[in-house]
Amino acid sequence: ILNVEQSPQSLHVQEGDSTNFTCSFPSSNFYALHWYRWETAKSPEALFVMTLNGDEKKKGRISATLNTKEGYSYLYIKGSQPEDSATYLCASYNAGNMLTFGGGTRLMVKP
Amino acid sequence: DTGVSQNPRHKITKRGQNVTFRCDPISEHNRLYWYRQTLGQGPEFLTYFQNEAQLEKSRLLSDRFSAERPKGSFSTLEIQRTEQGDSAMYLCASSPGTGASLGYTFGSGTRLTVV
Numbered sequence: 001i002l003n004v005e006q007s008p009q010s011l012h013v014q015e016g017d018s019t020n021f022t023c024s025f026p027s028s029n030f031y032a033l034h035w036y037r038w039e040t041a042k043s044p045e046a047l048f049v050m051t052l053n054g055d056e057k058k059k060g061r062i063s064a065t066l067n068t069k070e071g072y073s074y075l076y077i078k079g080s081q082p083e084d085s086a087t088y089l090c091a092s093y094n095a096g097n098m099l100t101f102g103g104g105t106r107l108m109v110k111p
Numbered sequence: 112d113t114g115v116s117q118n119p120r121h122k123i124t125k126r127g128q129n130v131t132f133r134c135d136p137i138s139e140h141n142r143l144y145w146y147r148q149t150l151g152q153g154p155e156f157l158t159y160f161q162n163e164a165q166l167e168k169s170r171l172l173s174d175r176f177s178a179e180r181p182k183g184s185f186s187t188l189e190i191q192r193t194e195q196g197d198s199a200m201y202l203c204a205s206s207p208g209t210g211a212s213l214g215y216t217f218g219s220g221t222r223l224t225v226v
Contacts, residue, residue: 044154
């Protein structure tokens with residue numbers, strides 16, 4: 001994998017559904033994986049930073065896992081709420097000294 | 112300190128005009144980044160500064176683009192002779208240092224529309 005890729009590109013779920021997204025990143029020269037949430041008309045907000053293989057992070061109903069050997073991370077949202085509607089970005093920090101972002105997953109939660 | 116501030120929030124300009132955007136980072140952050148985001152894409156790296164030194168520029172940054180951070184505080188991004196393909200959200204971010212675990216603090220962006 002040469003670039004950071006996210007799937008799906010967009011997702012519509014009903015309130016109360018649990019959901020998850022995937023981020024794939026280059027596993028060579030890996031240093032850290034960042035997740036951000038970007039709500040419309042606001043700035044991207046940091047959710048998690050993960051560095052070690054097997055890392056799991058949790059913040060309320062949102063959690064993330066990291067597999068550095070195969071180059072992927074999952075973001076899970078349990079019991080989605082309308083306020084979770086946003087674009088979720090992952091970014092890899094490799095040898096280039098800056099974050100390389102994926103295309104994002106746009107989540108829409110219907111009440 | 113109220114975070115990263117970008118001005119203007121929106122800019123509509125005619126093709127061929129020059130535009131300049133400003134970014135005020137968090138005061139104690141020595142790293143400042145510019146990214147560009149177009150519809151349906153994630154943020155693409157343009158350039159970054161360590162204090163006043165511009166350390167890296169993306170190939171996306173054509174000769175029409177120039178960025179400065181004259182005193183290691185605020186930064187400006189100028190686009191000369193704008194083209195319709197320059198229409199995008201321009202995001203600025205800052206971070207306190209060079210560590211991989213140090214997240215970025217983003218501004219709200221400047222949305223540029225070239226007509």
